[in-house]
Structures are given as C-alpha cells and as structure tokens.
Amino acid sequence: MHSLPYPLTFEPILLSKVWGGDRLTHFGKKVKPREHVGESWEVADLDETTKGGAGGGSQRSVIANGALKGQTLRDALQHWGWDALVGSARAKGAGFPLLVKYLDARDNLSVQVHPSADYAAKHPGTHVKTECWYVLDAAPRSMIYKGVKTGVTRDRFAKTVSEGKAVDDLVAVPAVVGECHFLPSGTVHALGAGVLVAEVQTPSDTTFRVDDWGRLGRELHVGPALECIAWSNAPSATKLVSGQGSITHVKTDQFTLEEHVLKTGKRMEWARPGRAVVAMLIAGEGELHAEHLGATPIRMGTTVLIPAATASATFDPAMSGRVLLAIV
Template identity: 45%
Template sequence: MKPYPIHFQPDFKHRVWGGRALEEFGYEIPEGHVGEGWMIADHANGTSTVTNGELKGLGLDEVREKLGAEWFGAKGASAGNGRFPLLVKLLDCNDDLSVQVHPGNDYENLAQGELGKTEMWYVLDAKPGAKIIYGLKDGITRSEFEAAVQEDRILDTMMSVEAEKGDSFYIPSGTVHALGSGVLVAEIQQNSDTTYRLYDYNRPGLDGKPRELHIEDSLNVIGFGKAGATFMKTMDAAPNEWLELAASPYFVVEKGVVTAPWNLSTTPESFTLLIACEGSGSLEWADGSLAMKPGDCFLLPATLGGYTLSGSQTVLRSYLP
C-alpha cells in the first residue's frame, strides 16, 4: 500500500465543562456538553477512525497493528507503551476545567499500561477575559500549597494569564494547570488519560455528584519549583517558516503560517502530525491532494516523503524528537 496522509473521524467526549463549539469545525457532535474531540487517538478510552483512502473505516489502533512498524518511523514504532505515542485533541472549554496535574512516566501509581502526561496547548480562539492557569507562583512550597488546599484558597497559589488567540503553552508533567472558560484549544500530548484533580469549583459532574479529587496523588507528582511550564505569544510568526512552540522528550510542535506553496518532507525517523488551525488550503503529495480547513488533523506516514502545503492557512506540525 502506498503511504498517504490519513484523516480521522474524532472520538467525542462529554465533559461537564464542554459546550457545542466543536460543531464550528463541521463535525457532527453528540448532544449535550461535548468538551473534547480526540482527533488522532489510539487509547483504551478512545480511538479515532480513518475517513479516507484504503484504510477508511479502520481505527488508529488497527492502522498501528497493520502498518505501524513501517509508517510510524523508526522512533514512532517503538515509542511509548506500544500504542501510537501521541494524542491530539480539540478542547471546547465552555466552563472552567478543574485545577489539575498529570504524573510523569515514572510515577509508581500509574495504571498498568498508562503513560505519564506532558502536553502543550495552542489557543485557537478565546473570548475576552478568558484565563489559563499554567503553574504555581514562584516560591510556593509543598507545605504552603497543602495549607492552601486545606483552606480552600488554592487559586491564590496559581500563575494565570489572560488567553488570546495564538497563545501557546507548554505543560510538562508535574505542572498544576487549568484551562478557563471561553477558550478553544488544540492539544498535543503523550498518549495518556491520567489526570489528578486538585479543585473543581465545588460543582457537580454530569451525573449530579461531585467529581473525585486526587489530593494525595497530586501532591506526590507536582514539581514544586521545577515543573518547567512556558507561555509564548505566536501571532508574529513569519510566513512559510516554522516557529517552535514546544520541544519535549516526547514531541516537538511548530507553527507555520502558509502564504505560498511550501514544499516539505517527512523523515524516516518519525510520522508527522498536521493540525489545521485557521484559513484554508490544501495538502498535496505525489499521489493526490486533500483540502484543509480548520479542525482537520492529519497523520503523515514517515514513508510519505515530499508534500506541499498551499493556500492561506495556519497549521501546527508535530513529530517525535
């Protein structure tokens, strides 16, 4: 089978903080509060399904079993826990997400087969005044933080910033964080679904009951003073040049503003992921082309070789370091 860019049908997730904004990308989403679209997913809790080409109808897990050793690249075929190593999501934050933290790969209480979770966010849109929490204030110690949790003043310990379209956040494991109401975000992360909640605004979940908190696990994994989260503005990215947003041991993410045909290539080491953020254009390769619109996510096999991005569009590119 000749390699080609794979497009997926997302697996949508109901969340108490979700809304209906993912409909804006042209997807038919379930009724109710939909917070997450798992766009490129190969996890026990959610799998995306191929919508195009010879692999149409297969889940990413089936693609991995069939072609992963060849198409995912030398690094991609052996990374992570045997599944596809990354997870790409679109998040509609119609309400505040819980204040939370994710463990690293070495945390002893991880569920069997589960990875830690380092992630990054790119803000696709933000309502005026929307905020994002991305770490603790400088100098906060574990004992000070524990006291704040017990005294219900946890938010006083956080660094937050008003979010704007084009903002980028790198959130390593061990970072206390929360997306605020009014942001629409693309997320690239390790293939993990482990979240420890510290605070949930005393609200009920979708079942009417308070959602579980994980205080002890959270305190065990928080990187007090050394989590390493970063925040950057990106709207001045130069046309047809990659701007690095995040470089972690698990992924590299770059932003590209396409204004003229841009000839690129995959490498034998890793697959490439593309997320269309804004504008419109096309993705062309030796054997075909695909239209690109906001919300589209593509997996380019490592064996694809040359491809061209054209039109007037903003894209994110991710690959394994």
Template identity: 45%
Template sequence: MYAKKLYPLKLNPIYKEKVWGGRTLELLDRTLPGTSNTHIGESWELADLNQTSVSGGGGSPEHSLIANGEFSGQTISELIQSLGPAITGSLPLTDSNSFPLLVKFLDAKTNLSVQVHPSQKYADAHEDAFLKSECWYILHAEPGAVIYKGVKEGTTEGLFRQAIKSNTVEELLIKVPVNIGDCHYVPSGTCHALGQGILAAEVQTPSDTTFRVYDWGRTGRELHIDAAMQCMTLGPAETSKYEPNITTDGQYASRTQLITCKFFNLDRYIAKSNFTDPLTNNEPIVWMFLEGSGHFSCDASPHIAFEKGQTFLIPPNISNLTVEMSEGTTWLETTFPQAEPDTRIA
C-alpha cells in the same frame, strides 16, 4: 514497499462530553453531536490508547479511525500493526506498541479542574499511571480569559492541602492571561487548569492520567489529592526554554516555532499566496488545520482535500507527495525530535 500505497490520513474526531464543556468547537466548522445542551469538552483528534482512565477518557480503549481512502474505517492501531514503520518511521512506540502522541481540541466553557499529571517517577511505580506532559495553543479566548499554571512561590504541601479544605486554592495558583495565538507548555507535575472561555489545541504524550486536586466547588467528581500531591512540583512553572516563539518568514509561508521539548515539537504555519510544497518528511507528522483549505496529491491519490477543523496524520516517505493551499491557510504541525531538521521555511 508501501510508499506508493500510502497517503495523508484524515482522522475522525472522538468527542467527549465534559461538565465544563460547551459548543465552541463549532468555530472550527464542526457539526457536533447532541443538542445545544450537550457539553462537548474534548475532541480527540489523534488517539491510540489501549486504556484510558475512568475519570478522563471513560475507561475504554480509544483508537482513532481513518476517514479517507483505502484505509477508511481502520484504526490507527490496526495500521501500525499491519504496516509498522511505514506509518511510524523510526519513532519509538509506547510500551503497548501504540503511537507516541495524543492530540485534542479542548473547549473550556467553564474552568477545568485544577489538576496534576504523573511524573515519570510516579508512573514507573504505578502501572495504571502514565507520564503526561502537554501544551496548549489558544485558538479562541473570551475577554479576560486566563490559564492557571504553577503555584506561587512559598506554597507548601501543607498550605495547599489547607487551601483545598477552605476552598481558597485559587489564591495559591499563578494566573496567566491568554490571547489567541499564545502557546504554553505544561510539563508533568505542574499544577494547572485551563480557564473558562478558552478553545485550545492540546498536544501531549499518550496518556490521559489526570489527578484532580480541586474542582471549583463542583460535586460528584472524584478528587485525587494524595496522588496529586505526590506528583506536584511546588512553585512557578519554569517553561520558557520550551517555548521559543520564533517566527521565520519564508517565500511561501511563515513558520512560528511554538514548543520544543523531548517528546514533540509544535509549529504554526500560515500560507502565503501560491503555496505549493513537496513534502519529504522521513518521520510521521500531524497537521491540524485551523483556517483555510487546500489539497494533497501523491501517487496513491491525486486529490485529497482538507479544510478548517480537520486533522491529518501524514506517514513518512509518501511517494511524490505535494500540498497546495489557499492564502492564509493556517495549521499546526507536530513533529518529533528525532526527525530531520525542517528546512522548508528557512
């Protein structure tokens, strides 16, 4: 019914100022709000949250706005309410009937707080907390950049609490050097932090519940030590089974499988010359363009241009949808485990 009406939906970013943020999002050809002294830490690319945490998203609801075509100015929430499965396919929505994904860019000019996200057990027992598992794809990394992922073997709750008091938490964290193109899965319960000098794409479950446990000596921001300790998985983060890092070279593009988990799949594509692809996705997909340009074409619109730094939600089963792009165009694609296997780049 809606196939001829629907088209790839360009999403307006929602910018968040953060004490640890900077202006590195300009590398994605973004015109950022404010001045050079305005610290933009996050760009929410796809958000459909009826509530956010005060310490994370600011406490108010956040719903991405559509930036193109007939639905321009409507929120993703409004489209889901009016069009239902035409937008979401067979995806199970959240308990509040929202899209089951939150997608961001993060600019860590300085270290993010050391933090823990709620486990499902904790979220089930606390109505204001929501499960949060996520991944980071590294877009830019200064020399020597690291992430912190997990705590060292033998760390106990008592040792960690003492380290907070003595300002020695870093000594207990596992430090992982990163380079452009690396991708890391961070399951709920992992003690972690994005280190300074990193620009990352973040794909996660639809939650911004964050328990800060250490803030590098910064003052004025609330810590949530007891809640974090209830959720924290002590020890190294065993995530290799979620990070296949398998590259397949196809006729028109290469595909690297970055993350495979029960909540979402994340792949990176790099287009070769003469890239043209008919898209026949039966579930929604999300594309974040990192380099290059091109355009979509479908019955609802013959030409929908895209370029570096833009994010699109592509509803399922769009009538006669094709995409063309320049050589070297690079994008991240988020799909869902219940979707049909992708055989386009086989």
C-alpha cells in the same frame, strides 16, 4: 486489503464534559445544541482510558479516508509497521505515540496534574502526560492557570486545597490567541472559562484532579496530586510575534510542535521523511497532494497524520491560514 502508507484523516471522537461548549462547530465538528462537547480527540490510539477522561476502555481513531477507511489507527500501525508509520527514530511502543485534541472550555476545567516520572515509575498503570496548549480563541479576561506561585510549598498548597482555594496558589496568565503553553507532566494547571485550545500530548489519560471549582459529583485525587506536583514555575508561553513565517513552540524528547503561516498560492511541504507528522489546519483551507492518495481537499479543523514513509505531502492553500505540525 494491502495498501502503501498515505496521509490519514480520522473521524473525531467527541466527548461531552460538564465544562464543555459548542465552539468546536467552527472547526467542522458536529456538536448538537446543549451537548456541551469539551473535547474532540483528533488522533488517538490508547489501550485504556480513565472513567473520568474518555469513559474507560480503549479509544482509537477511526480512519476516514483512503484504502483503510473504517479501520482504526492501530490497524494502520499493524498493517504498515512501526517504521513506516511512526519512524525508526522513535522507540517502538504499543500504539501511536501522540494524543491530539481540541478542547473547548465554556466553563473552568478542574485544577489538575498529570503523573510525574517518579510517580509513574512507582505506580504501574499510571503514565506521564506531557502536553501543550495552543490558544485558538479566548473570551475577554479569560485565564490559563499553570504552575504554583513562587514560595508555595506542598504543605501550604495542601492547606489551600482543603479550604477550597487551590487557584489562589496558582500562577494565572491571560489567555491570548496565538500563544502556546508548554505543560510538562507534573505541572498543576487549569484551562479557564472561555478558552479554546489545540492540545498535543503524550498518549496518556491519567489525570489527578485537585479542585473542581465547587462542582460536586466528580472525584478528587488530592493525595496522588500532591506527590506529583512540581513545586516550581512553569515555562513561559511562546508566540509567533511577527504574525508571519514559522516558529517552533515546543521541542521535547517526545515531540516537536511547529506553527507555520500559510499564504495563498505558496505550496508548503508537510512531510518529514522518517518521522510521523500530525498536521492541524487551524485556519484556512486548501488541497493536500501526496503519493498513494492523490489530491485531497482539507478544511479548517481537519487533522492529518502523515506517515514517516511518506516522501512528500504538499499543501496548496486556497487562502491565507495557519497550520500546527506535531512531529514525532
């Protein structure tokens, strides 16, 4: 069926994890009791995944609306073309250049790192994975671990890991709702128990697990991890301090992440002509108006991919709220 580019919504890909919980129900995800869903993949177009990540094989989001309903994001990319969906400013690749998720950590995530550029260049099949976490909810005294402490060397960290005390050498910061943590590939990190985040990352599922908090049965990858870890401090968190307006949390060669406060009756333009935008409505609800689609109700927890060829996609908030815009 021929169609012109229009904003896409998707069926979430829910992944059970040993550390997962049930708070994603608050964002419209259908989580069964005691299912321990740790991840909801909102926008995905991967040719391959790891067994410890998404179970191996490909993972591609299925379109939930419009003329291409039931087809995959890769189908839309092939149907409309790279320039129309992603934009000519981004070098053409095999699939959509972002992976967007929600993570619900009922328990601690493993201490882990993603491949450095040097490691990925030397090891075909591994991929750099630069990401950021926007904190949506945090239990009292919950923490985020990112980067090694000043003075920690590879030899020292290897010894600490062998003693089962990896977290002792990591920088620990309180998890604060509304803060955004940038994690360049090579940053050793862990999401602490009780934290719920939105995650935007480059499209890779390569993870090297350093420590799993005493849990048994999951493979560790200490050797490769030690080759990848950046022995320096991680970037500081950013926050929309005023509680209103907008802020650019992250700006990299791969993507930009903006946060915008939504106000009742104040229409906001979500499209960025020439660039793809992934909009995550993290609070509030309203109606999206766009060419080739018409008016579409959008609730909290809905993620929308706005193609680069979309000239306008305006959101009318029915109440106050917030939206994250990941721009390719």
